[in-house]
Amino acid sequence: MADDAQQKIEAYLETLRRRLRGMNDDDTREILEELRSHIVDRATSGGGMATSNVEAALAGLGSPEELAAEYMTNEALARAEVSRSPLRILGSLFRWASLSIAGFWVLLGAAIGYFLGFAFILCAVLKPFHPQTAGLWRYSDAGGSQVSLRLGFSSPPAGAHEILGWWMVPVGLVVGIGLVMLTTRFAIWCARAYRRSHVLPRG
Amino acid sequence: MKAQPQETETTDKWEVQLRKGCLELAVLAALWEGKLYGLEILRRLESDSDLVVSEGTVYPLLSRLKALELVRSEWVESDAGHPRKYYALTPVGKQRVQEMASIWTRFSSSMGKLLAPVGKGR
Numbered sequence: 479m480a481d482d483a484q485q486k487i488e489a490y491l492e493t494l495r496r497r498l499r500g501m502n503d504d505d506t507r508e509i510l511e512e513l514r515s516h517i518v519d520r521a522t523s524g525g526g527m528a529t530s531n532v533e534a535a536l537a538g539l540g541s542p543e544e545l546a547a548e549y550m551t552n553e554a555l556a557r558a559e560v561s562r563s564p565l566r567i568l569g570s571l572f573r574w575a576s577l578s579i580a581g582f583w584v585l586l587g588a589a590i591g592y593f594l595g596f597a598f599i600l601c602a603v604l605k606p607f608h609p610q611t612a613g614l615w616r617y618s619d620a621g622g623s624q625v626s627l628r629l630g631f632s633s634p635p636a637g638a639h640e641i642l643g644w645w646m647v648p649v650g651l652v653v654g655i656g657l658v659m660l661t662t663r664f665a666i667w668c669a670r671a672y673r674r675s676h677v678l679p680r681g
Numbered sequence: 682m683k684a685q686p687q688e689t690e691t692t693d694k695w696e697v698q699l700r701k702g703c704l705e706l707a708v709l710a711a712l713w714e715g716k717l718y719g720l721e722i723l724r725r726l727e728s729d730s731d732l733v734v735s736e737g738t739v740y741p742l743l744s745r746l747k748a749l750e751l752v753r754s755e756w757v758e759s760d761a762g763h764p765r766k767y768y769a770l771t772p773v774g775k776q777r778v779q780e781m782a783s784i785w786t787r788f789s790s791s792m793g794k795l796l797a798p799v800g801k802g803r
């Protein structure tokens with residue numbers, strides 16, 4: 479095999495590998511091995527491992543940057559569809575957001591949903607430890623009436639009164655878990671809708 | 682006459698989207714009769730259909746179909762001296778491709794009816 483051809487393959491795969499960041503090592507290795515075998519097969523069927531045949535095989539795959547972007551989009555969308563863990567969903571939405579505006583808005587919505595959900599759960603959990611200060615509080619100031627969720631690490635402002643009392647525990651858990659589940663569904667739904675409109679029209 | 686290049690461009694874009702939309706079904710259908718490796722899938726698509734497929738699209742698509750558990754893969758040693766990654770439909774994948782095929786058939790026959798007068802009008 480010509481050294482020059484071999485070097486071209488290695489350089490291509492190395493650029494691709496660097497662009498496939500965030501993907502797990504096993505997946506990356508599989509992708510690189512598969513493409514290496516494709517390039518060799520393609521070049522061989524073109525007449526042998528001459529530099530020009532290898533170059534043609536690489537050109538057929540497109541630039542490593544574009545190929546990596548294609549892998550990352552596909553991976554991110556597939557993962558969001560399969561996974562239900564908020565962390566993994568946020569991780570894949572993050573990658574999607576770096577690739578498109580639609581992904582950015584979905585990421586923003588999902589981040590707000592998860593944040594509120596976890597705030598409610600945290601508040602419910604902390605209520606027994608800070609019975610006097612944690613909970614949902616309402617107070618009025620110059621800007622009008624406000625409602626705020628307090629974890630109880632500091633005293634509420636003067637004149638504020640608590641709305642839920644001990645109901646904070648069940649209500650916080652139900653609302654919090656509900657928000658997390660809804661956000662997950664929302665993210666999965668968006669990923670599906672996006673994938674459908676871009677890749678596959680379904681009846 | 683001025684509008685000509687722009688129109689062609691729009692049609693081209695539409696055709697790209699159309700081909701892209703069919704690709705998932707085409708790849709799954711190519712695997713219907715048995716396992717194939719990436720380059721064989723590409724050749725099957727080129728010989729059995731006139732879908733001109735970019736190689737840079739098929740490999741990422743295969744990896745997504747695998748993540749969705751519509752296909753599974755295995756490495757098989759070859760005479761060429763290096764292993765090849767073969768893909769095969771999973772039971773879910775088989776079911777999916779049948780569903781997609783029936784949707785496709787219904788869709789294309791209703792489009793055919795709609796398009797018949799347009800073809801004649803030429």
